[in-house]
Amino acid sequence: MAATATAPAPSRPGSRSKGDEVAHLVTLAFAATVLLVAVLLVWNLWGASAPSRGKFGWGFLAGTNWDPNALDFGALPFIYGTVITSLLALVISIPLGVGAAIFLAELAPPGFSSACTFLVELLAAVPSVIYGLLAIFTVVPLMREYIEPALKTAFGYLPQFQGPILGVGYLTAAVVLAIMTVPYIVSISRESLLEVPRDQREAALALGATRWETTFKVVVPYARLGILGSIFLSLARALGETMAITMVVGNDTTLHASWFAPGYTIAAILANEFAEATGKMYTAALVELGLVLFLVTIVINALARLLVVATTRKGSAKAQ
Amino acid sequence: MKTSIALAGILLAGSSLVSAQAINGAGATFPYPIYGKWFEEFRQKNPSIEINYQSKGSGAGIAQLTAGTVDFGASDMPMKDEQIAALKVKALHFPTVIGGVVPTFNVPGVTDLKFSQKALAGIYLGKITKWNDPLIAKANPGVKLPSTDVIVVHRADGSGTTFVFTDFLSKISPEWKAGPGSNTSIKWPVGVGQQGNEGVAGMVKQTPGAVGYVELIYALQNKMSYGAVENAAGSYVKADLDTVTAAAANAAKSMPADFRVSITNAPGKNAYPIASFTWLLIPTQIPDAQKRAALVNFLKWMLADGQKDCAALGYAPLPKQVVLQEQKQIAMIH
Amino acid sequence: MNRLLYRKTVNNVMLTLTGVCTLVTVAVLFVILGYLVYNGGKSVDWAFFTKLPLPPGENGGGMANAIVGSAEMVGLAALFGLPVGFFGGIYLAEFSGKTMGFLIRYTADLLNGVPSIVIGIFAWALVVVPLHNFSSLAGAVALAIMLIPISLRSTEQFLSTVPNALREGALALGAPKWKVLATVIVPAAMKGILTGMILAVARVAGETAPLLFTALNNQFWPRGLNQPTASLPVMIYTHAIAPYDDWHRQAWAAGLVLLAMVLLTNISARWILSRGISVQKG
Numbered sequence: 001m002a003a004t005a006t007a008p009a010p011s012r013p014g015s016r017s018k019g020d021e022v023a024h025l026v027t028l029a030f031a032a033t034v035l036l037v038a039v040l041l042v043w044n045l046w047g048a049s050a051p052s053r054g055k056f057g058w059g060f061l062a063g064t065n066w067d068p069n070a071l072d073f074g075a076l077p078f079i080y081g082t083v084i085t086s087l088l089a090l091v092i093s094i095p096l097g098v099g100a101a102i103f104l105a106e107l108a109p110p111g112f113s114s115a116c117t118f119l120v121e122l123l124a125a126v127p128s129v130i131y132g133l134l135a136i137f138t139v140v141p142l143m144r145e146y147i148e149p150a151l152k153t154a155f156g157y158l159p160q161f162q163g164p165i166l167g168v169g170y171l172t173a174a175v176v177l178a179i180m181t182v183p184y185i186v187s188i189s190r191e192s193l194l195e196v197p198r199d200q201r202e203a204a205l206a207l208g209a210t211r212w213e214t215t216f217k218v219v220v221p222y223a224r225l226g227i228l229g230s231i232f233l234s235l236a237r238a239l240g241e242t243m244a245i246t247m248v249v250g251n252d253t254t255l256h257a258s259w260f261a262p263g264y265t266i267a268a269i270l271a272n273e274f275a276e277a278t279g280k281m282y283t284a285a286l287v288e289l290g291l292v293l294f295l296v297t298i299v300i301n302a303l304a305r306l307l308v309v310a311t312t313r314k315g316s317a318k319a320q
Numbered sequence: 321m322k323t324s325i326a327l328a329g330i331l332l333a334g335s336s337l338v339s340a341q342a343i344n345g346a347g348a349t350f351p352y353p354i355y356g357k358w359f360e361e362f363r364q365k366n367p368s369i370e371i372n373y374q375s376k377g378s379g380a381g382i383a384q385l386t387a388g389t390v391d392f393g394a395s396d397m398p399m400k401d402e403q404i405a406a407l408k409v410k411a412l413h414f415p416t417v418i419g420g421v422v423p424t425f426n427v428p429g430v431t432d433l434k435f436s437q438k439a440l441a442g443i444y445l446g447k448i449t450k451w452n453d454p455l456i457a458k459a460n461p462g463v464k465l466p467s468t469d470v471i472v473v474h475r476a477d478g479s480g481t482t483f484v485f486t487d488f489l490s491k492i493s494p495e496w497k498a499g500p501g502s503n504t505s506i507k508w509p510v511g512v513g514q515q516g517n518e519g520v521a522g523m524v525k526q527t528p529g530a531v532g533y534v535e536l537i538y539a540l541q542n543k544m545s546y547g548a549v550e551n552a553a554g555s556y557v558k559a560d561l562d563t564v565t566a567a568a569a570n571a572a573k574s575m576p577a578d579f580r581v582s583i584t585n586a587p588g589k590n591a592y593p594i595a596s597f598t599w600l601l602i603p604t605q606i607p608d609a610q611k612r613a614a615l616v617n618f619l620k621w622m623l624a625d626g627q628k629d630c631a632a633l634g635y636a637p638l639p640k641q642v643v644l645q646e647q648k649q650i651a652m653i654h
Numbered sequence: 655m656n657r658l659l660y661r662k663t664v665n666n667v668m669l670t671l672t673g674v675c676t677l678v679t680v681a682v683l684f685v686i687l688g689y690l691v692y693n694g695g696k697s698v699d700w701a702f703f704t705k706l707p708l709p710p711g712e713n714g715g716g717m718a719n720a721i722v723g724s725a726e727m728v729g730l731a732a733l734f735g736l737p738v739g740f741f742g743g744i745y746l747a748e749f750s751g752k753t754m755g756f757l758i759r760y761t762a763d764l765l766n767g768v769p770s771i772v773i774g775i776f777a778w779a780l781v782v783v784p785l786h787n788f789s790s791l792a793g794a795v796a797l798a799i800m801l802i803p804i805s806l807r808s809t810e811q812f813l814s815t816v817p818n819a820l821r822e823g824a825l826a827l828g829a830p831k832w833k834v835l836a837t838v839i840v841p842a843a844m845k846g847i848l849t850g851m852i853l854a855v856a857r858v859a860g861e862t863a864p865l866l867f868t869a870l871n872n873q874f875w876p877r878g879l880n881q882p883t884a885s886l887p888v889m890i891y892t893h894a895i896a897p898y899d900d901w902h903r904q905a906w907a908a909g910l911v912l913l914a915m916v917l918l919t920n921i922s923a924r925w926i927l928s929r930g931i932s933v934q935k936g
Contacts, residue, residue, distance in 0.1 A: 030738050031750070033738050034761050037799055040780070119680055119683055123686070125920045126913060127913070128860070129862040129890045133905055138689060168512055211669060212669055213665070242769065243891060247895060251512065254508075271866060272477050274866075275346075278406070290769075297769060298767055302763070346870070352710055353711050356710050360708070373873075390788075524897075
């Protein structure tokens with residue numbers, strides 16, 4: 001409106017036209033919706049889990065029994081399942097991912113590196129249910145017929161590698177999670193490594209270090225915050241994965257020591273049992289599980305963001 | 321860009337313009353193959369009535385009916401008294417078919433097995449861990465049993481099929497009764513869980529050494545081997561039309577008014593021991609007149625024409641007395 | 655000399671290993687794509703795109719309703735969620751003060767990190783329970799909640815890349831802030847913002863968990879917002895775990911269609927972005 005006047009009103013610092021105020025309020029309203037949704041979400045999780053929190057208290061986290069008939073619920077098998085599958089996944093994906101990132105950042109020619117990174121980032125876009133679909137017909141038979149028997153022969157004296165081989169279970173779920181998390185580690189670690197200033201590398205090489213020594217002892221430590229951030233980000237995603245996991249984890253509510261055994265994660269039991277939870281207590285126990293998962297992923301995500309932001313904004317190791 | 325928006329708009333509008341009475345139900349996977357066929361057939365006869373049935377397990381059927389998020393439920397376990405008490409609107413049990421729960425297995429080199437009562441209980445209690453266990457071998461002389469591990473598969477979701485199976489196990493094994501007991505969801509001593517009859521069948525089909533309990537049709541449709549089970553009279557009976565019908569013979573004569581009955585471990589030489597009715601759970605009060613009329617129509621059709629589809633899918637049709645009793649119950653829906 | 659040889663060997667071995675890692679990672683992608691393309695390609699037929707699902711055990715049929723249902727719910731979710739993210743992002747980049755900005759960014763990151771199954775539970779409590787039925791509306795709400803934080807952060811990010819000189823120049827000419835935004839700044843960042851939105855929608859289109867207890871599933875055509883609706887991801891899930899070979903075949907076909915859609919969207923979005931964020935309008 002003001003622009004159609006013959007002489008535009010000079011905008012003095014501190015003054016705002018009517019249009020500006022409207023714009024400010026409108027956009028604020030939309031932004032506030034984000035706050036509203038988050039508040040409602042937390043309020044709903046907290047409220048719906050109240051009966052269970054009241055009955056079990058902190059013992060919920062240590063309880064190993066999940067009995068919908070006796071209404072006795074404990075979260076430990078699911079917390080354990082979630083943690084062990086995610087950790088095992090990281091054990092596989094960190095060396096693979098950081099290794100690939102090193103190759104792409106340090107050794108590969110730039111064109112090839114970008115092309116490869118592009119392909120790897122596409123992996124991150126594949127929906128979880130498709131990973132599950134593929135896992136049922138490729139990973140599960142592979143684990144059942146080759147990998148788990150081989151591990152059993154090699155490490156069968158350890159409790160983690162004992163028991164019947166089913167194909168589904170903690171280990172298979174971990175392998176699928178590893179495939180799903182590798183792209184994040186590769187992508188973000190590569191970016192962190194690329195940000196390391198050239199002179200760091202050149203100084204090390206000038207001192208007579210081999211390429212590998214330069215990379216491993218100078219470049220990687222410099223980029224460690226970003227790499228660590230990518231690991232936390234992957235962990236956060238792995239913890240919340242639902243579909244691919246429930247299709248391969250075996251869905252057993254008992255805690256097992258063996259990695260070949262069927263297990264459960266929080267996300268998987270929510271997917272399987274939520275639709276049939278009758279009664280306030282059963283539903284509350286499930287929502288409480290969701291609350292636990294929610295809190296854990298929030299913390300891990302926050303840590304991840306802190307680390308990644310610290311790297312990209314201030315430049316790696318300097319951000320001490 | 322504009323054309324695609326227009327197309328999308330027409331599609332969206334069009335899908336709601338065709339006025340169909342949409343009815344939603346959820347529940348048991350046990351009768352899903354025949355319910356799927358029925359609802360499709362019924363729709364072809366009555367194009368304006370679409371009954372959407374989602375097989376999510378009897379547990380979910382009861383839960384969603386209680387929450388009021390579906391128009392009807394379906395369950396292979398008759399609702400327990402506490403569950404009925406929790407309903408805001410009372411619901412009626414309408415038996416639809418009689419089916420058999422079979423132990424399907426995937427044992428390399430073996431096509432036929434007899435499961436004694438002790439063997440079946442032993443497998444699911446985790447006591448029998450290899451296929452060549454003496455308990456299994458005893459009932460199967462002459463069959464070459466491998467030393468493969470027994471991989472037990474059960475339901476991960478709340479299941480009426482689980483109830484029927486564990487109801488049988490509770491009747492024949494005091495140890496089972498004292499331990500896991502019978503319900504739609506129990507604490508399994510051993511095994512891997514899968515979603516629905518479909519998931520259990522899928523897993524057994526792909527895993528050598530696996531054994532699971534599924535409704536007969538799932539084993540038939542997927543050409544999977546299933547065993548004969550020792551019944552109350554001591555004979556080994558395989559599930560089929562005759563043996564399942566025989567299991568319901570007693571119940572047919574003395575069906576309670578609310579149709580809640582268990583026919584596992586039924587007496588009789590030819591009775592299949594793990595058989596069960598399965599029920600549609602219909603609310604007594606349906607405020608929407610069109611919905612009510614549609615459901616009533618379906619029930620009448622199901623009790624008359626629908627029953628003809630049973631045999632082809634391996635379910636036993638309802639005995640005549642039961643049908644007559646149900647037709648009277650339809651009047652209670654208002 | 656021995657020491658040098660050792661270091662050189664370590665160097666060669668480790669560097670080769672990193673190459674192997676890359677090979678393995680890229681190989682996994684090719685295996686996934688290859689397997690899916692092979693099995694899906696065999697299974698996709700005209701019936702898949704035009705027919706409704708058949709009762710279990712019967713061969714044939716398709717997932718036409720799931721394709722339409724997914725399109726419907728994702729479209730609706732975009733309608734709800736993208737404007738919130740867009741205008742919220744403008745607020746964050748152009749209007750907000752320090753505390754409010756921090757609060758909103760933090761909350762958006764919080765929402766972004768919530769596992770999708772938990773969002774499904776929230777949408778169930780918010781929409782399904784009060785309305786007393788499963789609905790595509792509930793599914794759309796769940797997906798919209800996932801869209802909001804992604805589009806918010808990407809909008810803010812791209813707006814902040816617009817050089818200050820542009821802002822100051824326009825303001826110096828006397829235009830009010832809202833006009834500067836509408837005619838200069840937002841158009842300048844539009845390419846990036848749109849890309850971000852497209853990527854977010856592609857991501858959300860593949861989500862299954864939030865739809866499990868909101869939209870449920872349906873063997874018939876979508877019948878409006880207040881009815882359970884079929885969707886591709888949920889269909890893939892139910893068909894993959896079932897024993898029927900024909901259902902597996904259809905799951906592969908659906909997986910191929912879904913993946914093709916997601917990947918094509920991703921690739922084209924990135925391509926648009928990589929051509930540079932143009933500074934002039936449009």
